[in-house]
Amino acid sequence: MSQEITTGKSTEQRLRLWASALLLTGLMLYGLGYLHINDAESAMRRLLLAALTCGFYLYSARRGWATKWACGISLLFSLYVMLGIGRGYGYPTTVLAASALETDVQESWEFLLNLDVTDIALGLIAAALAVFYGRLRPQALRRFSAVLWVALAILNVFGLFTVQAIKSVVKYRSEHAVLEAKPGAVDWQIERVERNRNLKVLVIGESVNRRYMSVMGSPWKTTPFLDASPHVAAYAQYHAPAPNTVTSLVRTLSYSSMADGSFDPDRNVMALAHAAGYTAHWISNQGSVGKHDTKIAWIARQADTYRFLDQPPAVAPYRDDFAMLNVLRSQLETPGTIAPDAVIVLHMMGSHPDACERVTDMPIAFQSGQGHHIDCYLTSLRKLDLFLQALDGLLQTWRPDQHEILFVSDHSLRVEPASDWERWKEQWHMPNKNIYVEPNIQEAYDTALLHIDTGRKEAMRNATPISGYDFFHLYANWLGVKSRMVQPDKNLIAPTSSAPIQVYNWQRMVPWSELPDAPVFAPAPAEGGGAVSAAAPAR
Incomplete structure (x- = not known):
C-alpha cells in the first residue's frame, strides 16, 4: 500500500513538473518575443528553442540548487514580461536598444504608468509559476551532469535573449560612437542656389x-x-x-x-x-x-x-x-x-x-x-x-x-478599433495599447507630408x-x-x-x-x- 502511495505521489510530482515546465516555456517564449507573429525565426527554430527551454526546466529539477537557479532566472525575466516589450515588439534588436537607451525620464515614466494589464497579468502568472516550480521536490533522479546543466542554462530562451540583448546594445553603442563624431566634409556638388526671400x-x-x-x-x-x-x-x-x-x-x-x-x-x-x-x-x-x-x-x-x-x-x-x-x-x-x-x-x-x-x-x-x-x-x-x-x-x-x-x-502608428476586452478595460480606466508601432503593416508608414x-x-x-x-x-x-x-x-x-x-x-x-x-x-x-x-x- 505504501508503495502505491509513493508511486502515486511520484506520478503527481512528475505531472506538476511537466505542467509547470511546459507552461513556463510557453509564457517565456511568448513574453520575451520569440513567438511574436512578426518574428523572422522559422517554426522549426522556435520549436527547437521551446524544446531546449523545456529541457532546461526538466533537467534543473534533478537538483535542488539547479531548481532554485531556474526559478530565480524565471522570476527575473518575469519582470521583463510585465513590460510588454516582447509581446508588443518581439525579441531584442538594435532598434529596441536604441529606444531604451535614448528615452528620457519623462517618457520612461509615461511608459511605466501605461503598462497594459494583460502584460502585467502574464508577468505575474509567469512569476507565480516560477515560484510553484521552485517549490517542487521531485524524487530523484539518476545522474546529474553539471556540464550538461550549464549547456542547457545557456542554450534556451534566456540565453538567446541575453546574447541578442548584449549584441543589440553593442551594435547601438558602435553606431552611437560614430555619430557623436564631428560631421565629415561633404562635397555637395552644388552648381547654384536659386533662393527666394521666404522664411x-x-x-x-x-x-x-x-x-x-x-x-x-x-x-x-x-x-x-x-x-x-x-x-x-x-x-x-x-x-x-x-x-x-x-x-x-x-x-x-x-x-x-x-x-x-x-x-x-x-x-x-x-x-x-x-x-x-x-x-x-x-x-x-x-x-x-x-x-x-x-x-x-x-x-x-x-x-x-x-x-x-x-x-x-x-x-x-x-x-x-x-x-x-x-x-x-x-x-x-x-x-x-x-x-x-x-x-x-x-x-x-x-x-x-x-x-x-x-x-x-x-x-x-x-x-x-x-x-x-x-x-x-x-x-x-x-x-x-x-x-x-x-x-x-x-x-x-x-x-x-x-x-x-x-x-x-x-x-505613423497602428490605430486599432477597440476590442470587447479593451472596452472592458476602458470601463475600469485601464490603459489600452490599441495605438502602437507595428512594423509589418501598411498603416505604420502612411504618414503626413504638407506644404x-x-x-x-x-x-x-x-x-x-x-x-x-x-x-x-x-x-x-x-x-x-x-x-x-x-x-x-x-x-x-x-x-x-x-x-x-x-x-x-x-x-x-x-x-x-x-x-x-x-x-x-x-x-x-x-x-x-x-x-x-x-x-x-x-x-
Missing part, C-alpha cells in the same frame, strides 16, 4: 497617421485649418522610410537610398542648408544632447543655434509643443537673430504616445466609440492643426506673405506615391539647390512617383504594397463626423 520653417511631427486627417480625405474632421487654407498642398500618398522615430527620421533627414535602405548622416538637412548659404536654427521638444543623445539631436547640433525644451530655462507651457512657438517668437523679435530667409526646424512631441498626455490643456474633441485613448489621439491631430495655424499666424506677423512651412511626420506656401492661391491635393527616402530631394529643391546629387523631379510642385515604394521594417527592406493592410474606422453617421467641439488649448 522657411520645417516642422517635424511625431506619430501622425494621415488616414485620420481630414485634409488627407478622412471623414474625421481633425484638420479644419488645413482643410480651409488655400495655401496648403497635401500629399496623400507619402510613406515614411521606417516605422519608428529612431530608424525613420535619420533616413528622412539624411541623403538616403530606397534601393537598400542606406543613409549618410553627414549629408543631412542642416549640412545642406549651410552649404547652400542659409543660416539654420533648430528648436526641439524632443530629447536633448546628453549621455543618450539621439541621431536626430546630433543633426540638430549642427544648426547655427539650437534649443531643446528639456534643458533650462523652462519655457511655458512646459514641455508642450506650443512652447516652441514662444521660443520662436522671442527669437523673431530679437533683431539680428534670424535672417529673413533663414531655415528653421521645429521638432514636435506631437501625437507621441501616450496621446492623452499631449492634450491635457484642451477638451477631448472627439467621441469615437473606440475608447478614450483613440479620442485623445484624434484630438492630438486637431492640436497639430491648431499648432500649424498658430505658427502660420506668427510667421504672418513677422514675414507677411513671405514664409513657407514644410511639415513631415517621422512615422504651406503663402504664394499659393489654391489648395492642392497630390496623390503621387512619395517615399520618405526621397524627402531629402524634396527639401533640397525647396531650398533651391541645384546639384548633381539632387533629383530635380522630386519637388513639391509636381513630384514624380517613387513607386514601387519600399520600407525598412527593422530587419530588411520590404515592398510596402506587399504588407498587409488594416481597416480604418470611421465616425458613426449619427455622430456627424465624430466632432464634439474644437476649442483651442489654453495658453
